[in-house]
Amino acid sequence: SQQIHLASRPEGTPTTDNFELHSTALPDPREGEVLVKNTWMSVDPYMRGRMVDRKSYVPPFQIGEALEGGAIGEVTESNNPDFPVGSKVSSMLGWRTHFISNGEGLTRLPETALPDQSFLGIMGMPGMTAWTGLFRIAELKPTDTVFISAASGAVGSIACQIAKMHGCKVIGSVGSQEKADYLLSLGVDAVINYKETNNLTQALAEAAPQGIDVYFENVGGEHLEATLNNMNDYGRIAVCGLISQYNATEPQPGPSNMAMLIIKKLKMQGFIVFDHWAHYGEYAQQMGQWITEGKIKWEETVFEGIDQAPNAFIGLFEGKNKGKMLVKL
Numbered sequence: 659s660q661q662i663h664l665a666s667r668p669e670g671t672p673t674t675d676n677f678e679l680h681s682t683a684l685p686d687p688r689e690g691e692v693l694v695k696n697t698w699m700s701v702d703p704y705m706r707g708r709m710v711d712r713k714s715y716v717p718p719f720q721i722g723e724a725l726e727g728g729a730i731g732e733v734t735e736s737n738n739p740d741f742p743v744g745s746k747v748s749s750m751l752g753w754r755t756h757f758i759s760n761g762e763g764l765t766r767l768p769e770t771a772l773p774d775q776s777f778l779g780i781m782g783m784p785g786m787t788a789w790t791g792l793f794r795i796a797e798l799k800p801t802d803t804v805f806i807s808a809a810s811g812a813v814g815s816i817a818c819q820i821a822k823m824h825g826c827k828v829i830g831s832v833g834s835q836e837k838a839d840y841l842l843s844l845g846v847d848a849v850i851n852y853k854e855t856n857n858l859t860q861a862l863a864e865a866a867p868q869g870i871d872v873y874f875e876n877v878g879g880e881h882l883e884a885t886l887n888n889m890n891d892y893g894r895i896a897v898c899g900l901i902s903q904y905n906a907t908e909p910q911p912g913p914s915n916m917a918m919l920i921i922k923k924l925k926m927q928g929f930i931v932f933d934h935w936a937h938y939g940e941y942a943q944q945m946g947q948w949i950t951e952g953k954i955k956w957e958e959t960v961f962e963g964i965d966q967a968p969n970a971f972i973g974l975f976e977g978k979n980k981g982k983m984l985v986k987l
């Protein structure tokens with residue numbers, strides 16, 4: 659098996675030096691065990707947090723050990739009747755080409771016509787995050803004007819389309835013209851390229867003259883400050899991520915305009931999608947239906963080979979992906 663280990667803890671933006679490719683021989687699977695060959699793995703922004711040695715909702719990665727994350731694989735040897743040879747499985751044992759498992763933490767993919775890797779994207783954690791943030795946290799209403807940051811990414815591009823289907827007016831922010839065009843092609847009402855504007859508050863006021871009722875926060879920093887200035891009374895903010903701060907080497911100052919929360923009587927709530935996993939069935943059924951009806955689209959950016967996994971991960975912070983960032987193994 660080839661595995662990517664954490665070689666050192668990144669300071670600031672991760673570099674390839676923080677990762678190391680290792681090869682190890684795996685034993686034959688024993689009674690009750692299976693050998694899984696991974697075919698796809700996910701890289702996600704939250705993994706940056708696990709590279710820091712601190713207590714959080716998931717334990718930190720350890721230096722000299724293989725990283726972990728969402729993966730899809732196929733059982734190639736089996737001594738476990740629950741996972742016969744040929745079974746497609748999802749696990750949290752990404753960042754490696756093969757692994758031995760006793761079945762714990764393995765989930766068989768349902769029989770669908772969908773591509774396997776969609777269970778790392780639209781049918782998996784990122785899609786569920788978009789839906790959870792909009793409905794379970796922000797309590798989305800059809801009359802809402804919604805602003806979504808990192809709008810062309812895995813979570814953002816799904817959130818944009820769900821909000822449109824719900825009847826909302828949707829504004830997205832992205833880091834390139836190509837991404838803006840992509841979102842407009844999905845029916846998003848207005849897109850801001852934050853790299854091309856020096857006044858986000860004003861750009862947002864122009865994109866949403868009627869004000870913003872729901873902010874799906876993926877970025878933080880200036881994005882939050884500008885949005886607070888443009889929120890309507892009784893607006894809701896679902897804090898999903900703060901990617902602009904994940905590589906910060908110093909604590910970041912909060913928005914200078916937190917008083918807007920009071921003046922506009924806003925609600926702001928963070929969430930972790932895993933806490934809502936009991937509702938995954940509901941999500942999967944709804945999303946499956948939207949996909950069958952051709953109502954939703956998704957994109958993937960694919961890096962090939964385990965050795966490219968660090969570059970795919972680093973690419974998340976450089977905006978190299980449109981839709982879900984994946985590694986094909």
Ligand code: NDP
Nearest residue numbers: 703808811812813832833876899900901902929930931977
């Ligand atoms: P994305 O597919 O959106 O990839 C990250 C994107 O973020 C990049 O493509 C880039 O797009 C944008 N970005 C990177 N750096 C910056 C920056 N400094 N300022 C503004 N934008 C930046 O990732 P995901 O969809 O997987 O995740 C999106 C957000 O959701 C993240 O904040 C993540 O942590 C969070 N998340 C939270 C979960 C939860 O349970 N709370 C679960 C899953 C994700 P661009 O070119 O537009 O800049």
